[in-house]
Amino acid sequence: MLKPIDNCIKKTMRRIYADIEKNGGELSISSPEYKQTEVDELVSKGLVAKIDISALDGWAYILKPTYHGESVIAEEKTIRNKIDELLKRGAEIGNEESHVSGGPYHIFSVSGPMYDQWMNEINIFNERYLMNHPLHDSIYTTYIHRKNRSSTFNDMMGYLKALLADEDLVGASIENNKGEGNMVNKTIAHMISEDIDRCKVYLENPLDDSVGIDIYVDITGKYDSVIPNFGDGLYQFYKEQHFYDPEISGESLIHNLKKLMNKMKAFLAMEYPEYEKKTEGPTISIKGKNEGPECKSNRIFIVHGHNNEAKQEMARTLEKAGFEAVVLHEQPDAGLTIIEKIEKYTDVAFAVVLYTECDLGRPKGLSVDSEKYRARQNVVFEHGYLMCKLGRSKVCALVKGDVETPGDISGVVYIKMDSAGAWKIQLANNLKAAGLEVDLNKFCI
Numbered sequence: 001m002l003k004p005i006d007n008c009i010k011k012t013m014r015r016i017y018a019d020i021e022k023n024g025g026e027l028s029i030s031s032p033e034y035k036q037t038e039v040d041e042l043v044s045k046g047l048v049a050k051i052d053i054s055a056l057d058g059w060a061y062i063l064k065p066t067y068h069g070e071s072v073i074a075e076e077k078t079i080r081n082k083i084d085e086l087l088k089r090g091a092e093i094g095n096e097e098s099h100v101s102g103g104p105y106h107i108f109s110v111s112g113p114m115y116d117q118w119m120n121e122i123n124i125f126n127e128r129y130l131m132n133h134p135l136h137d138s139i140y141t142t143y144i145h146r147k148n149r150s151s152t153f154n155d156m157m158g159y160l161k162a163l164l165a166d167e168d169l170v171g172a173s174i175e176n177n178k179g180e181g182n183m184v185n186k187t188i189a190h191m192i193s194e195d196i197d198r199c200k201v202y203l204e205n206p207l208d209d210s211v212g213i214d215i216y217v218d219i220t221g222k223y224d225s226v227i228p229n230f231g232d233g234l235y236q237f238y239k240e241q242h243f244y245d246p247e248i249s250g251e252s253l254i255h256n257l258k259k260l261m262n263k264m265k266a267f268l269a270m271e272y273p274e275y276e277k278k279t280e281g282p283t284i285s286i287k288g289k290n291e292g293p294e295c296k297s298n299r300i301f302i303v304h305g306h307n308n309e310a311k312q313e314m315a316r317t318l319e320k321a322g323f324e325a326v327v328l329h330e331q332p333d334a335g336l337t338i339i340e341k342i343e344k345y346t347d348v349a350f351a352v353v354l355y356t357e358c359d360l361g362r363p364k365g366l367s368v369d370s371e372k373y374r375a376r377q378n379v380v381f382e383h384g385y386l387m388c389k390l391g392r393s394k395v396c397a398l399v400k401g402d403v404e405t406p407g408d409i410s411g412v413v414y415i416k417m418d419s420a421g422a423w424k425i426q427l428a429n430n431l432k433a434a435g436l437e438v439d440l441n442k443f444c445i
Contacts, residue, residue: 012038013047017073020065028053030060039063047072079129083164086122090157093118110153113217113246119146120221122156127188128226133166135159144414145405188226189272190433192264195219197425199261209249211420212257219260220244227267233259298436299348301326303383305376307356310400310417314352317424321443323436342382350394350434351386352427353379355414357401372404380406387412396430398423 012034020027029039036059042048047069051062097112123143130136139159146152199219202212224230224244231237235252236245248256300323304311315325331345357373383406386395392412399405400417415430417423428438 009038009041013042013069014073014076016042016048016063017065017069020063025064027063028060029063031058042069080164082125083160086118086125087157087160087164089114089118090153090160094153094157108154109150111147114243115153116146116217117221117224117244119143119152119156120218121224122160124188124222124226130163133163135162144412189268190429191222192268192272194426194429195222196261196264196268197429198422199257199264201422201425202420203254203257203261205420206254208420209253211418211422212253213246213248214416214418215422216248216253216257216260217244217246219264223264223267227263230260230263298322299324299326301328301346301348301351301386303351303353303379303386305354305356305358305379307354307358307400310354310356314354314398317427317443318352321428321439342385346386346389348390349436350396350431351390353383353386353395353397354417355379355397355399355403355405357403361404373402374404394434396427398427 016027016029016034016039039048039050039061043050045068046066049064049066051064053060053062093112093114094110097115098108098110100108122139126136126139126143130139139156142152142155142159146156195215195218198215202215206212220230221244231239231244234244234256236248236256237243238245300318302311302314302318302325304314304327311327315327318325326345326348328341328345331341333341336344355375358376358379359374360371361374362368362371383395383397396415397405397412398415398417405412405414415423415426424443425440428440428443431438
């Protein structure tokens with residue numbers, strides 16, 4: 001893996017490539033205009049090619065561009081241009097889709113279809129280029145809470161401004177593409193696969209336009225900058241405005257979702273042909289505290305609040321698919337305390353956490369009108385406990401209703417438990433990614 005390029009070296013590289021372009025394809029350099037050590041480092045990394053020439057006062061090179069060097073320069077321009085474009089669009093969206101709440105506090109917030117698409121594009125940019133960047137987790141957390149917090153717009157604009165001023169960004173992206181890039185590719189492929197399944201589930205039973213519109217807005221916002229010509233052939237897509245009109249319904253909505261699903265399938269097949277093969281795996285093996293040898297398990301622990309309907313729907317869904325649903329209050333107490341029961345019955349292959357509208361909460365400085373639904377405190381506690389015990393990849397959080405999710409659990413993706421059942425496909429994909437065998441025909445009954 002290449003080490004990140006030092007700031008001074010990067011500045012030298014930009015200067016060299018600018019001069020090469022002016023001089024028609026090559027550049028003659030020597031001291032004191034350039035430092036030999038910096039140029040030699042660029043040569044050793046394959047970022048420029050050199051030809052030694054004699055010089056009376058020391059050293060001299062003729063430099064030529066390399067494919068790798070030109071790619072890095074082009075990537076830098078792409079990254080900075082994209083950040084600049086996101087900032088400009090953000091300023092426009094802040095003017096067009098801003099709202100001020102009533103009451104004594106006059107809270108400013110931004111929401112609307114353009115805001116949703118903007119946030120989705122930032123998330124894709126973050127996963128593609130910023131996996132190793134210090135701001136990655138902060139940007140991702142802000143994206144996850146984009147509809148639950150009034151401050152997310154201003155926070156995201158601040159992060160974009162910080163990125164634009166970051167001289168180390170190009171070095172981080174080079175390292176990312178040489179190393180962790182495969183992880184980014186799998187992340188995007190996994191997202192596309194999940195969204196293909198969401199479209200399938202809705203198109204099989206397209207009764208509720210609002211569910212289809214949510215999928216449509218989410219998908220167009222995610223992949224417009226990823227999949228070439230993503231909007232071509234859709235009804236009510238305005239290419240010159242870079243705008244997917246969310247006010248569609250009926251046959252127009254179905255037509256658009258079919259088009260988008262087929263484009264995602266084609267893109268997945270071309271860009272990630274091995275994705276499905278790599279993500280399939282056997283039933284997971286786990287090792288309990290007192291078990292000694294590894295054992296096969298199909299037990300899934302359900303964390304829940306007071307919404308009995310959501311708990312029962314989850315348990316029955318898992319049981320129909322051949323899993324054993326473990327609900328804490330259904331297990332024998334055997335003289336154990338609550339925490340001892342949790343420890344005993346969470347030696348499982350996977351856990352699902354249900355965030356439902358059970359409690360109301362607000363910061364103490366705000367009025368009662370600002371209260372939002374929250375999950376029970378035990379749900380938040382057990383969610384954190386299970387991520388620590390099982391690993392984040394083996395815990396899936398689902399949200400039913402308009403629930404404020406915890407702000408300090410960084411990197412957690414919350415699946416919306418919608419009435420159409422698209423959440424079942426997303427959950428099934430998470431189970432498969434964790435190594436469990438899933439029969440989608442049984443899972444989605």
